[in-house]
Amino acid sequence: MRRILILGGTAWLGRATAAAAVASGADVVCLARGEAGSVAPGARLVRADRRSPHAYDALDGEWDDVVELSWDPGFVASGLDALADRAAHWTLVSSVSVYARSDVPFADENAELVEPDDLSQYPDAKVHAERLTSARLGERALLARAGLIVGPGDPTDRFGYWPARFARGGRVLTPETNGRFVQGIDVDDLAAWIERAGRRGVSGPINAVGEEYPMAAVLAAAKDASGEDGEMVPLDDPTLEAGGVQHWMGPRSLPLWLPSAARGFSRRSDAAFVASEGRRRPLSETMRRTLDDERTRGLDRPRLAGLTPAEEAEVLAGSTRP
The missing domain is CATH 3.40.50.720 (NAD(P)-binding Rossmann-like Domain)
Structure with a gap:
């Protein structure tokens, strides 16, 4: 043995x-x-x-x-x-x-x-x-x-923020996703x-590393997993930064959002991983697993990453978006 x-x-x-x-x-x-x-x-x-x-x-x-x-x-x-x-x-x-x-x-x-x-x-x-x-x-x-x-039990709250946020419904503040990727x-x-x-x-x-997905696809998967029909409200980087929103993780952040200078961080080569028998389940399955875990832990619980409802409302109110 x-x-x-x-x-x-x-x-x-x-x-x-x-x-x-x-x-x-x-x-x-x-x-x-x-x-x-x-x-x-x-x-x-x-x-x-x-x-x-x-x-x-x-x-x-x-x-x-x-x-x-x-x-x-x-x-x-x-x-x-x-x-x-x-x-x-x-x-x-x-x-x-x-x-x-x-x-x-x-x-x-x-x-x-x-x-x-x-x-x-x-x-x-x-x-x-x-x-x-x-x-x-x-x-x-x-x-x-x-x-x-990523996945169930994540202590950082980075990935789970998104399916949990869509599951709460309403208008969902997101970064602009063009040219952005996620590799979880x-x-x-x-x-x-x-x-x-x-x-x-x-x-x-x-x-x-995980498969490389456009950030838009990850947000869409989070929305699909939630079953809710909330409106996504994308804001550009200068507006988010003016609103005090932080990149990537931590308090008052939009998780997985990276500055332009760090976009290669989520696009690492996975060739050696795949060659060594690395296997990855579909994004939709990981998203469902993550949301199930988020529901168990509480959608409204305090988090180590993301925006609180009050912070999100404040940033939306301070933007030029209606």
């Missing part, structure tokens, strides 16, 4: 990866504090604080794959020190944020990376983690550069690929 160790495994992608590994018939262990949630059914939790020098003491034997989710430099280094020599394969979940430029569509894994000058910054820390992992594991290491992850990968599709890639010994850097 394959033995898979997930460093983390109780939060969103980690838990989905554990579930995929269990479904494949593997013996799955998750090393975590256990504060972010429970492990997937069939997986075993080893409680540990990775800040402790004894964090890995309870882990014995060899591992067919170790999946590292953290970007914390100390955690990455200590995990490698404790386990690299006992791992047949190592998967570092990295990010497309490692790339120095976001303005070039269809850039592949050979694109220039940021220099890791400030390890308190996410892109720098991920590049640092990649270099540590590659230096220690060589051809046994997969650097899974994940793009936008369903969390369960990414998790299934991580399990398969580890089993097959896939190595090197790979952009683990």
Whole structure:
């Protein structure tokens, strides 16, 4: 039986990866504090604080794959020190944020990376983690550069904002979508690929990204999933920016809306991912799954990304649109 160790495994992608590994018939262990949630059914939790020098003491034997989710430099280094020599394969979940430029569509894994000058910054820390992992594991290491992850359970509220917003009905404020794209990968599709890639010994850097869709198609899919007939009210960038609306994520934002200079961020090359047996479900299915989850969590709940109803009304009222 394959033995898979997930460093983390109780939060969103980690838990989905554990579930995929269990479904494949593997013996799955998750090393975590256990504060972010429970492990997937069939997986075993080893409680540990990775800040402790004894964090890995309870882990014995060899591992067919170790999946590292953290970007914390100390955690990455200590995990490698404790386990690299006992791992047949190592998967570092990295990010497309490692790339120095976001303005070039269809850039592949050979694109220039940021220099890791400030390890308190996410892109720098991920590049640092990649270099540590590659230096220690060589051809046994997969650097899974994940793009936008979407689907049920998303803690960022980026993707789910849109089907939830359409489901509430009424006039829906959107950015202008011409020339804009979205490249989200369903969390369960990414998790299934991580399990398969580890089993097959896939190595090197790979952009683990979703299919590229025009933003207009993503908004249309969100509207279709909701079953509501709300009117979309697109505003141009200067109007949104004058109204204090932020790009991409976070409070007072329109999620997935990127500035023109970053439009290549959602158009990364997926050729290596597809070649390594990356599979992605239809957008409509992910949207339905996401909306079901949003309804369960509450359409009107406070969110980490998007506009509140009051903020949306304020921006619409301040625009020149009737």
